[in-house]
Amino acid sequence: MSLHEKIWFQGSPLMWLLWPFSLIFGLVSALRRQLYFRNILPSFRSRIPVVVVGNIMVGGNGKTPVVIALAEYLASRGFRPGVVSRGYRAHPPVYPYEVIPDSPVGEAGDEPLLIRLKTGVRVVIDPRRSRAVGYLENALDVIITDDGLQHYALGRDIEIVVVDGKRRFGNGRLLPMGPLREPASRLAEADYVLNNGGEKEGEYPVRLVPDKVRRLDGMEAVLPEGTEVCALAGIGDPERFRRTLQDAGFRVSRSIPVPDHGFVTEAEVRRIAGGLPVIMTEKDMVKYGRNHIEGFYSLGVRADLPSEFYDRLTADISRIQKERGIR
Incomplete structure (x- = not known):
């Protein structure tokens, strides 16, 4: 375990040395979010439903298996889903870049390529997720974004936050003092909270x-x-x-x-x-x-998810599609 992980998850007085930086991070993040919410910074809104699957803590929490499970389930129910991703550490020749089964991992990135291979749905990567959504939206009827909860330049209709049920939020502090990208109170604004490996009232359990x-x-x-x-x-x-x-x-x-x-x-x-x-x-x-x-x-x-979650999610997507005259 690295030093910063020990500080975040085991506790250490050293974390207080990072408090000023966490304060600045929190203020900048909150200001940026308000600029998008007040339409001072532009946000792209797709004509089809956009489902964001993300987290508020850095590090792995089982998000990619959840994205794969959602894409497979929606496709099996007659929807035409696609996935967009930032493509972390991907180096494609052009953006937006559509991942195909034969894409080199260096171009596509490991997670986008895995999602494409596992689900067969269309996957597009672009640091500007709104551009990736625009590339796909006329051929699909719902888009899942792999990560991007804090990417407010892309409007979203449904937010799904995946929580690590064992580590939860560590010391509960914002970066770099703690592991959080946003305060834990952010969960109250999400439409769904999925708990990977734990149990908590109001959260849907996920088993890997x-x-x-x-x-x-x-x-x-x-x-x-x-x-x-x-x-x-x-x-x-x-x-x-x-x-x-x-x-x-x-x-x-x-x-x-x-x-x-x-x-x-x-x-x-x-x-x-x-x-x-x-x-x-x-x-x-x-x-x-x-x-x-x-x-x-x-x-x-x-990712094994309860039927109650899928039922509610498909009902929400269908309602949004009906309101927009898509289906």
Whole structure:
């Protein structure tokens, strides 16, 4: 655990050294938000419903599996969803950039490419999310934005906030004193709050259910329960993936430290793994070319959401579409 994570989640008097910077961050963020709400700064409003899936805390909280689950569910119910993303660490030749199954991960980014491969829906990346929405809106009837809760230049019809049920909000302070992008009170303004790994009244529970272990080319693999493995997780909370592997029956004796969205070469992975099978997240899997590599495996997870959540969400989207004459 890094120093700032210890300050955020375990507590330390050092955090008070960062208090002036958190005060400035909070004031600037609040001012910026008010400028958008008062229409002093322009905000783009799409003709079709826009559903923002985001969070108020930095780091991983299971947001991408939720986006995938929403896109798959809406498509199965006859909607025509698409996904837009900032494309963090993506380097496309042009914006907006539509991700296709054969897109190089360096152009598309790991999460957008994974969403495209898992769902089959159209995925477009652009730091200006409003431009990505404009690119897609005439061909679809609902758009999901992967992250972007604080991207107020894009108007939204429905806000879904995903909360880490175990870490919650750490020390509850704004960046950099704490892990929050916005105050915890922001949850009261969201339409839905999803709780990943915990239980709290008024929040819908999310369970991340492990899939089957697969080779990197997608073929099912056979790794017996109790197999000693090395974990590789370039996500915001790698410890969660370690727990997932343990819950699936594996003995995790080694872990490879990878920054969120980071990459470790195959040679370095093998050196650290020391001959053990390496199991990585699906987000990491797309970085290795999706071809079979001996001893490399992936374990995906799916977001299990209650039917009450889906029923309410589809009713809200259908109502908005009807009001706008879309369906």
